[in-house]
Structure formats: structure tokens, C-alpha cells
Amino acid sequence: SAVISQKPSRDICQRGTSLTIQCQVDSQVTMMFWYRQQPGQSLTLIATANQGSEATYESGFVIDKFPISRPNLTFSTLTVSNMSPEDSSIYLCSVEGTGSNYGYTFGSGTRLTVV
Amino acid sequence: GQQLNQSPQSMFIQEGEDVSMNCTSSSIFNTWLWYKQDPGEGPVLLIALYKAGELTSNGRLTAQFGITRKDSFLNISASIPSDVGIYFCAGPRGGGSEKLVFGKGTKLTVNP
Numbered sequence: 561s562a563v564i565s566q567k568p569s570r571d572i573c574q575r576g577t578s579l580t581i582q583c584q585v586d587s588q589v590t591m592m593f594w595y596r597q598q599p600g601q602s603l604t605l606i607a608t609a610n611q612g613s614e615a616t617y618e619s620g621f622v623i624d625k626f627p628i629s630r631p632n633l634t635f636s637t638l639t640v641s642n643m644s645p646e647d648s649s650i651y652l653c654s655v656e657g658t659g660s661n662y663g664y665t666f667g668s669g670t671r672l673t674v675v
Numbered sequence: 676g677q678q679l680n681q682s683p684q685s686m687f688i689q690e691g692e693d694v695s696m697n698c699t700s701s702s703i704f705n706t707w708l709w710y711k712q713d714p715g716e717g718p719v720l721l722i723a724l725y726k727a728g729e730l731t732s733n734g735r736l737t738a739q740f741g742i743t744r745k746d747s748f749l750n751i752s753a754s755i756p757s758d759v760g761i762y763f764c765a766g767p768r769g770g771g772s773e774k775l776v777f778g779k780g781t782k783l784t785v786n787p
Contacts, residue, residue: 561720569715602777602779602780603763603775603777608773652717652718664720664775666719668715668716668717669716669717671715
């Protein structure tokens with residue numbers, strides 16, 4: 561399975577600022593996924609990022625708030641813009657399994673605290 | 676959309692005890708995935724199930740894909756302190772979608 565490097569692992573940010581999270585994969589993948597995990601909650605999909613096209617956002621998430629880049633098949637970034645305390649969460653990137661394997665792999669996550 | 680109902684929400688057990696948790700849905704799933712999340716880490720895949728009735732083991736872990744395709748369970752035998760964490764069930768949304776939907780998780784605490 562793919563190995564994902566995600567950074568930063570954690571950050572404390574001032575409200576109103578933006579943070580960009582990076583996700584690097586050790587192999588080429590078609591789709592990359594960004595999730596949010598609010599404190600004590602399950603994972604919620606933010607968007608799907610395909611190389612060469614705009615990301616597809618889930619209901620409740622918009623590009624202005626969570627712009628995503630996908631410049632190549634091994635890298636993606638998620639920016640959390642104009643942050644408020646409600647954005648304090650763990651943000652995770654994930655890549656699809658290979659073939660018929662739905663065993664998606666996750667990065668170790670970015671723990672964001674907005675003060 | 677499809678939802679996964681996971682229970683129990685939390686468990687407190689003694690080391691050496693067996694554990695069972697389950698996941699149900701009102702919709703059919705063609706794949707069931709069980710993940711474990713350690714504190715400060717991303718979820719790690721434990722077991723993937725692809726066929727109704729399938730029973731799969733991974734060390735002390737055993738998971739089954741329900742015959743109706745609407746449920747799955749995960750058992751942990753002879754629990755140890757490192758089993759502590761949050762266990763999530765997940766499955767693809769269906770309709771050709773590659774996107775996963777997750778249960779709310781079962782938080783496991785193991786007392787030595």
C-alpha cells in the first residue's frame with residue numbers, strides 16, 4: 561500500500577489566518593481525498609482531488625474556504641482559509657487502494673488548533 | 676445517503692478479555708472496512724471484507740461480512756493494552772462512488 565507523508569503534523573493558528581497542509585505520496589495515484597475529523601467525531605470527506613482538474617467538494621464544503629491543489633499524481637495541498645475556532649480539527653489526506661482493493665491509506669493527519 | 680451505525684460507542688475492558696463491536700446499515704454495502712486510529716495518528720486499515728458471509732482474520736482480529744450485506748462485526752480476542760484506540764467501520768458509498776462513509780467509531784480502553 562502507498563505511504564503518505566503529511567505535514568505539518570500539528571499547528572496552532574490565529575483566527576483569520578490560513579494554513580496549507582501538504583500531502584506527499586510515494587507512488588502515483590489518481591484520486592486523493594481530504595477529510596476532516598472534528599474532536600471526538602468520525603471522519604467527514606471534504607473533497608476529492610484529481611490531477612489536472614478542479615477538486616470536487618462535498619456538501620457543506622466550498623472551494624473558497626478549502627482550496628485544494630493537485631499539481632501532479634503524488635502531491636496535493638489543502639488550505640484552510642480565514643480560520644475560526646470552529647475549524648479546529650484533524651485534517652487527513654487519503655489515497656485509494658489499488659485494483660479492487662478499497663483499503664484506502666491515510667496520512668497521519670494535521671491537528672489544527674485555531675485560537 | 677448511506678449511513679453506518681456503529682456500536683458500542685465506547686468499551687472499557689480488562690486486559691485478556693475478548694471484544695466485539697458491530698456496524699449496521701439500512702443500505703447494502705459491497706465492501707466493509709475496519710480501521711483503527713491511535714491517538715495522534717491517521718486510521719490504519721485492519722481488515723477488508725469483499726463478499727457476503729466472508730470471515731477474515733488478522734492475528735487476534737476477526738471480522739465478518741454479514742449475509743444480508745447490511746452489517747459487519749469485528750472481534751478482538753485476548754485484548755492487550757496496545758489495542759487501545761478508536762475502531763471505525765467504513766464502506767464505499769455505492770453507485771460506483773469511490774468515496775468512503777465512516778461509522779462514528781468505537782473507543783476501546785483496555786485496563787492492564
